[in-house]
Amino acid sequence: MALEIKSFPADYSKAFSEIDLSNPYVHTNQGLFELDSQTFNGRAYVYMPSNLECSAWSVTLLVPKNSDLLSFFTSSGWKDLADERRFLVFLAEAPKDGWNADPYTLDFLKNLDAAVDDKTHYDAQRFCAYLVGYEDGACVALQYALYKPAAYAGLGLLFQAESAANNIATLLKQAELSTPTSTTKLPLFIETDQLLKPTESIVSHFIKRNQTSPDPLHGTDGIIRYIASQKDHHNSVNEQPVSHIAIKTSSKKGSFINSASARIAWNELRRAIRTSGIGDGYLHPYRTLSDWHITKHETTIDSVLRHWYEYIPQQTTSREEKRPLVIFLHGGSQTGQTCIYATEWMNVAEERNFIFAAPTGTMRNFGSSGAPHPAWNACGSHELFNDEAFIKTMIADICSRNNIDRSRIYIAGHSMGSAMAQRCALAMPELFAAVASNSGVVVGGFMGDFDSPGVKEDIAMPAIWIQMGEHDVGGGTLESNHNAERTVRYWIKRGDLDSFDDARTVTCGRYRTKTWQTKKGTPLLSFTTTLDKPHAITPEDAWLYYDSFFCKFSRDETGSLNYLGKPV
Secondary structure, three states, X not given: OOOOEEOOOOOOOOOOOOXXXXXXXXXXXXXXXXXXXXXXXXXXXXXXXXXXXXXXXXXXXXXXXXXXXXXHHHHOOHHHHHHHHOOEEEEEOOOOOOOOOOHHHHHHHHHHHHHOOOOOOOOEEEEEEEEEEEOHHHHHHHHXXXXXXXXXXXXXXXXXXXXXXXXXHHHHHHHHHHOOOOOOOOOEEEEEXXXXXXXXXXXXXHHHHHOEOOOOEEOOOOEEEEOEOOOOOOOOOOOOOOOOEEEEEOOOOOOOOOHHHXXXXXXXXXXXXXXXOOOOOEEEEOOOHHHHOEEEEEEEEOOEEEEEEEEOOOOOOOOOOOEXXXXXXXXXXXXXXXXXXXXXXXXXXXXHXXXXXXXXXXXXXXXXXXXXXXXXXXXXXXXXXXXXXXXXXXXXXXXXXXXXXXXEEEEEXXXXXXXXXXXXXXXXXXXXXXXXXXXXXXXXXXXOOOOOOOOOOOOOOOEEEEEEEOOOOOOOOOOOOHHHHHHHHHHHHHHOOOOHHHOEEEEEOOEEEEEEEOOOOOEEEEEEEEOOXXXXXXXXXXXXXHHHOHHHEEEOOOOOXXXXXXXX
């Protein structure tokens, strides 16, 4: 069946009411859609396979000159691959005279890059976005990658050496002269018909950039790989050495527009993901849920099929003692599955012997302005999915199957999940001993408020830690973020803590923390500004939350809060 190019709906008013409650997290749109024609002049499209879940992976393809876009998409194998693996494909058609390394093309690629983050019509995740260029498209793909290497988690270049390699090498030389100090790592895949000197210069550049071993490994699959060196790697928590280089050569000249090449490119590129973090973000290896030993669980709440992802420590299954439970709530537009890659809570759970769960929240209703995507019902609205009932049901289910220490149940969240974590502290305080909020506070409206329906103020508050990045949305300090100050003042009053101006202040590295104590001297509320950090969650945060915060708090059989085993 021929592909039909569609236009996105102008009005999404009915989208939320038309969600399939038995499969609620799929994209509203399906098929091939033209991206904004005023921005891209009819040269850019996005393909969304059927039953594609929100928070999807994506590949951006730069189609070579003199190629019909629809024919290329099908004959290259990327459409079938997207249907099979369920990821978004952004397609960019070459100008009539082909791709050129000029300012107009750079602006075009900037806009195409920005389109990945547009949540109006689809929901793609930046950490698993890849850029692939064919022939002359490979030249400008490299140009953009050298200009903004952290934009994608991997770069694919497929070209015939005699026609494209010299142009690529020229671009590379220009980039090295203009930005000689750029060391941002970027996994690379090349498929070409022969390794001429220009191609070898590309490889040499990326060996140095990615800090790989200079000695290639020749695989039985015909792929030459340069593996990232452990020797020069210094940060195993936030980032792992996965900036590999893979090169596939053909025995004869010919087109790489075929399904075999697409599949090889996809399999090589998807080995790495780039999570958000300090500077250019962090590279991590991609693992399947099975690799992580994570299981998916489902339940039905108010006729809506809900799910969460669960990790049980693998090396301590024979122990009989009760274990804590840590719940992490994803940010807006993510799901329980995709937030796993940004936080890697499983590593902490394995080492500290607790059970970890990552649920997926409500579908947010944007009215006429955009398609629904996953968020959290932090305001307790009856018009959205009942997230509070879902979280309670999930906890009950986990406790029914595992020996859980109910006095040590903790919850954390990022962004929209941070707002929901605050909602849990307000509306379900009896369930949690401690709550950690990352990059989000109570702001009113959809994000919840202190007078939203269901708030319980007659139960002792859990311990609260709020962390904001220096460059966070709304400001990362109490001086710059009115809502953060308002949230802190609420909890000070709620817990009868030290006055706002009497906070204990501690500086540790890039962390600037203010803490408010109870009359007994218990540090019950903290606010941290993390220097250099944007609106991001990192694996380092997971370790900090558990070791420096969660493990110190519990609730006794009466529901009273304890700190280091003693009453608060």
